[in-house]
Amino acid sequence: MANERKTENLVRDRLRKLGYFADGALRVEEQRSDNPKISKLLKNASKRGTGIGLPEFVITSADFPDLIIVIECKGSPQRHRSAKLDQYADYACDGALLYASFLSKAYNVIAIGVSGETDAECTISHFLHLENEHSFTEFAGDALLIFDDYVKLFQSSPEKFNHDYSGLLTYTQKLNANLHKLKVKESQRSLLLSGILISLKNQSFIASYSKQKTALQLTQSLVQTIVNELVDDGIDKDRIQSLKNAYSFISSHAILSRKKEDLVELIQEIDKEINSFMRTYEYFDTIGQFYIEFLRYANNDKGLGIVLTPPHITELFADLAGVDANSVVWDNCCGTGGFLISAMKRMVADCKGDTSKVKKLKESQLFGSEIQDDIYALAISNMILQGDGKSGISPNSCFEDAARIKEKKPNVGLLNPPYKSNADDPEELDFILNNLSALEVNGTCVAIVPISTVLASDGPGLILKQRLMKEHTVEAVMSMPEDLFHNSDVGVITCTLVVTAHKPHAAGKKTWLGYWRDDGFVKQKGKGRIDAHHKWQSIKDTWLAAFKNREVDGRTSVMVELAASNEWCAEAYITTDYSTLTENEFARELRKYLSYRIGEGV
Numbered sequence: 001m002a003n004e005r006k007t008e009n010l011v012r013d014r015l016r017k018l019g020y021f022a023d024g025a026l027r028v029e030e031q032r033s034d035n036p037k038i039s040k041l042l043k044n045a046s047k048r049g050t051g052i053g054l055p056e057f058v059i060t061s062a063d064f065p066d067l068i069i070v071i072e073c074k075g076s077p078q079r080h081r082s083a084k085l086d087q088y089a090d091y092a093c094d095g096a097l098l099y100a101s102f103l104s105k106a107y108n109v110i111a112i113g114v115s116g117e118t119d120a121e122c123t124i125s126h127f128l129h130l131e132n133e134h135s136f137t138e139f140a141g142d143a144l145l146i147f148d149d150y151v152k153l154f155q156s157s158p159e160k161f162n163h164d165y166s167g168l169l170t171y172t173q174k175l176n177a178n179l180h181k182l183k184v185k186e187s188q189r190s191l192l193l194s195g196i197l198i199s200l201k202n203q204s205f206i207a208s209y210s211k212q213k214t215a216l217q218l219t220q221s222l223v224q225t226i227v228n229e230l231v232d233d234g235i236d237k238d239r240i241q242s243l244k245n246a247y248s249f250i251s252s253h254a255i256l257s258r259k260k261e262d263l264v265e266l267i268q269e270i271d272k273e274i275n276s277f278m279r280t281y282e283y284f285d286t287i288g289q290f291y292i293e294f295l296r297y298a299n300n301d302k303g304l305g306i307v308l309t310p311p312h313i314t315e316l317f318a319d320l321a322g323v324d325a326n327s328v329v330w331d332n333c334c335g336t337g338g339f340l341i342s343a344m345k346r347m348v349a350d351c352k353g354d355t356s357k358v359k360k361l362k363e364s365q366l367f368g369s370e371i372q373d374d375i376y377a378l379a380i381s382n383m384i385l386q387g388d389g390k391s392g393i394s395p396n397s398c399f400e401d402a403a404r405i406k407e408k409k410p411n412v413g414l415l416n417p418p419y420k421s422n423a424d425d426p427e428e429l430d431f432i433l434n435n436l437s438a439l440e441v442n443g444t445c446v447a448i449v450p451i452s453t454v455l456a457s458d459g460p461g462l463i464l465k466q467r468l469m470k471e472h473t474v475e476a477v478m479s480m481p482e483d484l485f486h487n488s489d490v491g492v493i494t495c496t497l498v499v500t501a502h503k504p505h506a507a508g509k510k511t512w513l514g515y516w517r518d519d520g521f522v523k524q525k526g527k528g529r530i531d532a533h534h535k536w537q538s539i540k541d542t543w544l545a546a547f548k549n550r551e552v553d554g555r556t557s558v559m560v561e562l563a564a565s566n567e568w569c570a571e572a573y574i575t576t577d578y579s580t581l582t583e584n585e586f587a588r589e590l591r592k593y594l595s596y597r598i599g600e601g602v
Helices: 004-017 036-041 092-103 147-155 158-181 186-199 203-211 215-232 237-247 260-280 286-295 311-320 338-350 355-364 373-385 398-406 428-438 459-471 536-549 583-600
Strands: 026-029 057-061 067-074 108-115 123-129 137-139 329-331 366-369 412-415 444-450 473-479 494-500 510-515 522-524 528-530 557-561
Touching: 004 057, 004 067, 004 108, 036 092, 067 092, 067 147, 092 108, 092 123, 108 147, 158 186, 158 260, 158 286, 158 528, 186 215, 186 237, 186 260, 186 286, 186 373, 203 215, 203 260, 215 237, 215 260, 215 373, 237 373, 260 286, 286 373, 311 338, 311 412, 311 444, 311 494, 311 536, 329 338, 338 355, 338 366, 338 373, 338 412, 366 398, 398 428, 412 428, 428 444, 428 459, 428 494, 459 473, 473 536, 510 536
Parallel strands: 067 108, 329 366, 329 412, 412 444, 473 510
Antiparallel strands: 026 057, 057 067, 108 123, 123 137, 444 494, 473 494, 510 557, 522 528
16 A cells, blocks of 8 residues: 655655755745744645645745745555546645645745655656636646756746736736826826836935935936936937937926825836836836837827737747847837847847857847837837847938948848828838848848738739849748737737848749737736737747748648739638638628728728
């Protein structure tokens, strides 16, 4: 008969060898915990539903008080886990997860099920149950680890990022409401946020801002600190004054300059809620996410065709383009800098710790153009907050910048151009051609545009498609999710183009067309469109593999020899299985099509 005590002894010995009992910051408790908070949570967590829960091991750390490890043991490997993980009293994993469900009301929990009496038959499974979440995920591997390794895995897990990102999105609404009460205009809210974050890089400001005697002195100190940080980060002198002008509203604002307590509280809250997120998750367009939220309440920017790209798509583009440490990247419509930040993230990772390479790429391998003053200021501040990279961002039109950028020899172009809203606006393909004009031969341009751009069969759109194929090679076109820009409150349906620069599209050349309509994201009230079910990483890996291998299945991807007058989208060529189509689905798609036709005026 299996002896559970032997399993407990085995776990205890392994924990001892891994240093759990020698580390003064760690506390390993068995059956019961002296921590009143833990005891209270386990008060009704009995595996048989009759009272107190008694895990075999509970591990906590003074250095990471929000993380807890709970271990449940069974002597027989046949009692490792049940099919549905709901036989709490009889299986190790089931019991560990029961305890985690109670402890997760106040902790992030790593639940570990261990079974077997000997090293040879020992079976170990890990699960991660995040604080205040209703579900868990498989986690780590099949061996016990040192505590620091658990912390690293936890902090880098997609589950934790999604959890924290969801919290950030929730906070955007609170911050937006707060700034509304303070009468800060929608167009100024992102600038105020970015200015505060820049100032929080300055230790003197951190130590003194709450001690300023008046609100006016605080706002003046805030603006001056922003300017000082911009100067220290090497921004050209001729740009400093225009950036100072962009932030000057802070010191003249009717409420901010009179209510010190409100401004101090705002700075403290931003430090806690946003700065901590940015310290944990480097190379993420946090400023852009708040701009998207604020944009939903402002009518003026929508008329300018501004649609900021979701972070998971900017990262996807860096992967599609094969960005590495040697890439030189240009985004000729850089907005808040999302594509450049995602490219930087991939480039830094490829440096593998070589700080000299990292310094070089941030100083001379990232370039952007942004003509709108306020958004240019956001891009500069965003790149500063990511640790440089701002020196390559220009406040000029990309059509003025192309010749200068060409001298930098970029080999990657990433962009989401302004979407045409007036008859005299440039076409989206004009921006793609502009980007390609600056790239090196064989450089890669990845762009996301309204799908109407690639459907054009006459007029200016056809002429631009003809020019694109005459000068460059259209490698791939992917149809993107229909609600991709839901968070920006924009209903445009888009596609992604991958183009090789300065290699004319050869006769007989086939283009890969992908149907990428489902990225796993769902819409949730108050949070917008998020990866609630943690599907994105798997979907992304599948998409990238299909693209790189030019996989063809006839239903989600095809290879087609295209002409400029053709429709450049997978839907025109893939085979549809109508046997599974329901009447409701047909009606829904028909409504979408009619809406598209009306929106396009056709």
